[in-house]
Amino acid sequence: MAFSFTKWQGCGNDFVLVNCFEEELAGRDLPALARTVCDRHYGIGADGLILVLPSDTADFRMQILNADGSEAEMCGNGIRCFAGVVHTENLTRKEEFTVETGAGILVPRLIFQNGTLDGVRVDMGEPILEGERIPVTGFGRAPVIEQPIEAVGAQFSMTCVSMGNPHCVIFVDDAEAVPIFELGPVLEHHACFPRKTNVEFAEIKDSAHIRMRVWERGAAVTLACGTGSCATLVAAALTNRTGRKAEVELDGGKLQIEWAADNHLYMTGPAQKVFSGIYA
Numbered sequence: 001m002a003f004s005f006t007k008w009q010g011c012g013n014d015f016v017l018v019n020c021f022e023e024e025l026a027g028r029d030l031p032a033l034a035r036t037v038c039d040r041h042y043g044i045g046a047d048g049l050i051l052v053l054p055s056d057t058a059d060f061r062m063q064i065l066n067a068d069g070s071e072a073e074m075c076g077n078g079i080r081c082f083a084g085v086v087h088t089e090n091l092t093r094k095e096e097f098t099v100e101t102g103a104g105i106l107v108p109r110l111i112f113q114n115g116t117l118d119g120v121r122v123d124m125g126e127p128i129l130e131g132e133r134i135p136v137t138g139f140g141r142a143p144v145i146e147q148p149i150e151a152v153g154a155q156f157s158m159t160c161v162s163m164g165n166p167h168c169v170i171f172v173d174d175a176e177a178v179p180i181f182e183l184g185p186v187l188e189h190h191a192c193f194p195r196k197t198n199v200e201f202a203e204i205k206d207s208a209h210i211r212m213r214v215w216e217r218g219a220a221v222t223l224a225c226g227t228g229s230c231a232t233l234v235a236a237a238l239t240n241r242t243g244r245k246a247e248v249e250l251d252g253g254k255l256q257i258e259w260a261a262d263n264h265l266y267m268t269g270p271a272q273k274v275f276s277g278i279y280a
C-alpha cells in the first residue's frame, strides 16, 4: 500500500522518513521495506529508513533501519533529520523535544537563522565505554582503549565506544589513504563484535579538528555518521589526541561535537529536506 515520505540528509547521510502519525506501516515487513526503499536503483535510495512514531515515554519515538534492513539503536544524522520532519510537519510547536530511541531518550534542539531551520543540536547522551556493553567480547567491564585487532593480515589499534550503537575507532596517519572498502566489512563483521560494529578511520588534524571516514554497520561507506563522530571524539579525547570539543570533517560535511562536563555528547549539524513523495 502506498505511503507518503520525505527524503532528508545530514552531511550527505541520507534517509527516507515516514511520519507515522499520518501513515500506517503497522504489520509491514520493515526490514524488507527498508531494503527496497533504500535501494538506489529499484527504490527511493537512502542509507536508512526512519519512522517518526508516537511514544509513551517521550514526545516522539524514532525507529531506524539501515539499508540492509537491520535495525540500529540510534542514528545521529538521522535524529537531526527526524527533528526536521517533526518541525516541518508541525508535529510540535516546541523547538526542543524528547525522542525515545534505542540509546535512551535524547533531546534535539532546533536552530534557526532568520526564521529558517539552520541545523539541529542534539544531546546524544553519555558514551558507553565498558567492553561488555559496547559490546566487544574479551574485555569484561574494562574499557577498550588502544587494543589490538587484526584484519586483512594487518594489525590495528582500536578504541571502542558505544553511543547506543557500537563503534570501533581506528586512528590513522592519512584518512584518505585507508583501503576502507577492504578493511570496513572485515572489521564490521569481526568475531569480537557480537552485534557487529560501525568502523571509523580518524586522522587527527589538530587538537580540535578530526578528519574521519566511516564504514557503517548495515550501510557500508556513508558520507557521514553522527554517532560515529561522537564516538571518535570520545576516543580521541580518551587517548589525549584532542580536547573534549572538536570539529569532525566527514566526506559529506562537518559536525561540531562536544563531550561536556555533564558527560553528555552534544552534536551540532545540518538537516536538509531534499524532496517528498509517494512510495508506491
Ligand SMILES: N[C@H](CCC[C@H](N)C(=O)O)C(=O)O
Pocket (backbone or CB within 6 Å): 013, 066, 071, 072, 073, 074, 075, 076, 077, 078, 165, 166, 198, 216, 217, 218, 219, 222, 224, 225, 226, 227, 228
Ligand atoms: N549504521 C548505524 C546506524 C546509523 C548511524 C549513522 N548514520 C549516524 O548518523 O549515527 C548502526 O547500525 O549502528
